Amino acid sequence: MPRILTVDDSRAIRMIVAKQLQPLGFEIGEAEDGIDGLGKLQSAAYDLVVLDVTMPNLDGPGMLAKMRESGSKTPVLMLTSESKTAIVATLMRLGISDFVLKPFKGDELKTKVLKALKLPADYAPAGAPAPVAPAAASPGERALVIDDMENVHKKVRSMMPASVTLDASLNAAEALGLCRGNQYALILIDGDLPDANLASLTRQLRLLQPKAVLVATALRTANNAAGEMRAQGLDDILFKPFSGPAVESLIGKCFQGTQELVSAEETFVRLAGFCGRDDKLDGYFQRLSAQTKEAIGKLAEGCFDSAVLDATQLPLVQPIRAAQFMAEVCKASADCGVSLRVVGSAELAAVIAGFQDAKSLRLFHSVEEARAAA
Amino acid sequence: MNFADQLERIVRSRIEKDSLTLPTLPAVAIKAIELTRTGDFNMQAAASLIEKDPVLAVQVLRSCKSAAVATREPCNTISQAISRLGAKNLRGVLLEIASRRSLESRDPKVAAAVKTLWEHSRAVAQLAQRVAVVSGASDPDTAYLAGLLHDLGKPVVATILLEAESQIAQRNPKLWIDFSTWIDVVQRCHRPIGVELARKWQLPDEIQKAIEECGDYDPANRLSTGNAVRFANAVAKQQGIYVGPVSAEDNDALIMVGRSLLGIDDETLTRLSSDLKEKSREAA
Numbered sequence: 001m002p003r004i005l006t007v008d009d010s011r012a013i014r015m016i017v018a019k020q021l022q023p024l025g026f027e028i029g030e031a032e033d034g035i036d037g038l039g040k041l042q043s044a045a046y047d048l049v050v051l052d053v054t055m056p057n058l059d060g061p062g063m064l065a066k067m068r069e070s071g072s073k074t075p076v077l078m079l080t081s082e083s084k085t086a087i088v089a090t091l092m093r094l095g096i097s098d099f100v101l102k103p104f105k106g107d108e109l110k111t112k113v114l115k116a117l118k119l120p121a122d123y124a125p126a127g128a129p130a131p132v133a134p135a136a137a138s139p140g141e142r143a144l145v146i147d148d149m150e151n152v153h154k155k156v157r158s159m160m161p162a163s164v165t166l167d168a169s170l171n172a173a174e175a176l177g178l179c180r181g182n183q184y185a186l187i188l189i190d191g192d193l194p195d196a197n198l199a200s201l202t203r204q205l206r207l208l209q210p211k212a213v214l215v216a217t218a219l220r221t222a223n224n225a226a227g228e229m230r231a232q233g234l235d236d237i238l239f240k241p242f243s244g245p246a247v248e249s250l251i252g253k254c255f256q257g258t259q260e261l262v263s264a265e266e267t268f269v270r271l272a273g274f275c276g277r278d279d280k281l282d283g284y285f286q287r288l289s290a291q292t293k294e295a296i297g298k299l300a301e302g303c304f305d306s307a308v309l310d311a312t313q314l315p316l317v318q319p320i321r322a323a324q325f326m327a328e329v330c331k332a333s334a335d336c337g338v339s340l341r342v343v344g345s346a347e348l349a350a351v352i353a354g355f356q357d358a359k360s361l362r363l364f365h366s367v368e369e370a371r372a373a374a
Numbered sequence: 375m376n377f378a379d380q381l382e383r384i385v386r387s388r389i390e391k392d393s394l395t396l397p398t399l400p401a402v403a404i405k406a407i408e409l410t411r412t413g414d415f416n417m418q419a420a421a422s423l424i425e426k427d428p429v430l431a432v433q434v435l436r437s438c439k440s441a442a443v444a445t446r447e448p449c450n451t452i453s454q455a456i457s458r459l460g461a462k463n464l465r466g467v468l469l470e471i472a473s474r475r476s477l478e479s480r481d482p483k484v485a486a487a488v489k490t491l492w493e494h495s496r497a498v499a500q501l502a503q504r505v506a507v508v509s510g511a512s513d514p515d516t517a518y519l520a521g522l523l524h525d526l527g528k529p530v531v532a533t534i535l536l537e538a539e540s541q542i543a544q545r546n547p548k549l550w551i552d553f554s555t556w557i558d559v560v561q562r563c564h565r566p567i568g569v570e571l572a573r574k575w576q577l578p579d580e581i582q583k584a585i586e587e588c589g590d591y592d593p594a595n596r597l598s599t600g601n602a603v604r605f606a607n608a609v610a611k612q613q614g615i616y617v618g619p620v621s622a623e624d625n626d627a628l629i630m631v632g633r634s635l636l637g638i639d640d641e642t643l644t645r646l647s648s649d650l651k652e653k654s655r656e657a658a
Contacts, residue, residue, distance in 0.1 A: 081593065083590060083591050083593045083631050083635065084590050085589070085590050085624050085627045085628055085631070086624070086627075088627035088630060088631055089621075089623045089624050089626070089627035091627075092623060092626060092627055092630065093623060098630070099630045099631060099633075099634055100634050101593065101596075101631060101634040101635050104634070105637075108634065108637070111639065176507070176510070177510070180508070180510055200514075200515075203507075204507045204514065207504055207507045207508055207645075207646070208507060208508060210645060
């Protein structure tokens with residue numbers, strides 16, 4: 001367990017540092033000035049010192065100088081309101097890992113402490129539940145719509161899967177604020193936003209959201225809208241009023257990677273369909289296979305020996321791939337001892353009929369039929 | 375009185391008398407001529423040229439102060455200045471600049487240094503703008519302009535030296551100063567001249583502050599334009615986009631403090647500055 005010594009003449013600061021770092025499982029020692037700090041370092045080993053500059057008796061630079069003179073290589077992170085170049089340059093010559101300016105945010109202190117201790121950014125103490133990833137960590141399933149008309153926000157919300165968190169802003173300034181605190185996979189920008197230069201806004205959004213897909217929304221009647229939007233640095237265009245297939249295609253591009261494809265309620269398992277480009281289909285089947293096997297495993301764990309599998313949404317555009325998937329499902333259910341009654345179309349029946357490894361699956365035309373056959 | 379002091383005195387006097395005329399660089403003059411030739415004056419292209427040249431930018435800002443176009447609202451960005459001038463006045467400014475003598479040094483080291491002075495201004499402008507976007511510090515376009523003009527005194531001194539060189543070296547090249555003296559003169563004169571010019575030409579407050587204060591950060595106003603410019607200046611120096619002596623330790627300290635002050639982590643800084651050299655060399 002890493003041990004950290006916080007050296008500051010302010011008790012409040014020492015308490016704040018302890019409060020920020022103890023949840024990471026670190027042991028925190030305290031000292032109120034440089035003399036006290038050196039004494040603490042002599043009596044116990046520390047992995048890191050968090051050090052203030054201005055302190056009575058012996059200040060931060062003084063303590064650091066004495067540490068280095070004695071041969072100590074313990075990493076030191078400065079935590080101070082002192083920002084003068086000359087003083088910081090002196091500290092850097094003596095050897096510091098990093099610098100945090102007061103007042104500070106907890107996240108900055110934690111990030112720099114972990115870095116100084118050469119621990120990963122997502123470090124958690126052994127036995128602790130996995131830390132909740134901060135909202136800004138990954139775009140995941142988050143989208144932003146920037147439009148001065150609230151009805152557009154509502155429309156986008158109604159067309160997005162429930163798994164996508166949607167933020168909405170009425171203007172550029174609000175949008176930029178949101179982009180500083182969150183990570184988005186998709187940003188929809190009104191191509192006609194009042195009081196905003198689209199090219200300038202796009203550049204700023206790119207800086208703040210390098211991983212996001214930026215899509216302009218525009219009227220169908222706008223001349224050469226697609227060409228103009230791309231020239232302004234946008235990735236794509238979505239015409240208003242929005243069409244279902246166009247929105248689904250966008251969702252497929254931006255969110256397919258994280259979607260929950262299998263939902264289960266007791267002995268009823270439903271497979272989600274696919275919307276997106278054909279080149280994403282393989283990825284879809286890989287995730288569907290993994291999630292379906294997991295769902296079958298949970299059924300077995302719950303001592304359910306039979307279930308209904310609703311495969312009506314299964315894409316059949318690549319029949320062999322669909323059949324392979326059904327064969328995997330067949331094997332997984334047999335291995336787990338769970339009997340599956342599959343609901344699917346006549347087309348699915350035809351696909352499975354030609355596949356030896358999936359032939360043993362019982363196929364029904366409707367959920368009611370499948371349930372009745374139990 | 376040494377050469378640097380003499381030069382400073384001369385330039386200050388010209389500023390005071392409002393008789394300071396800045397020669398232009400050949401590339402800028404050529405572009406200005408091209409733009410003013412076309413039948414349909416291209417405002418976008420004009421803006422693009424102005425954005426990349428601190429001497430041109432400051433003269434456009436100065437033109438906004440003229441009675442014909444001045445308003446109570448200050449011009450804090452290049453786009454505001456251009457909008458206020460309008461196509462006709464802007465064309466006039468460019469025509470006037472295109473008509474001036476354009477100068478180049480015979481000394482390749484000086485020519486390279488002049489080029490780097492401009493690149494440094496552009497690099498700081500770009501990065502200050504990006505920092506302003508990411509940190510929420512001030513207006514990004516104001517940060518750009520402040521970055522472009524933060525070392526205003528340097529291109530001013532450099533162009534005056536080019537003018538002097540062309541006059542003196544024509545008669546006797548041996549009479550002219552060597553490169554290290556040239557650098558020294560620019561370093562010593564630029565700050566007071568830049569400050570004086572900014573004051574006399576009534577440049578916007580943010581720009582004046584960026585020119586005056588290039589030392590330590592202002593911790594009381596963490597997200598100020600000045601802090602974004604100071605940070606960008608230090609990063610540009612670290613990347614070698616700079617002419618003159620640099621204390622690597624002081625510079626590293628500025629960057630270390632700036633990262634915390636502006637809330638910029640390592641990954642973000644790398645992303646913001648990875649193409650800085652390339653962008654600073656882009657011609658208008």
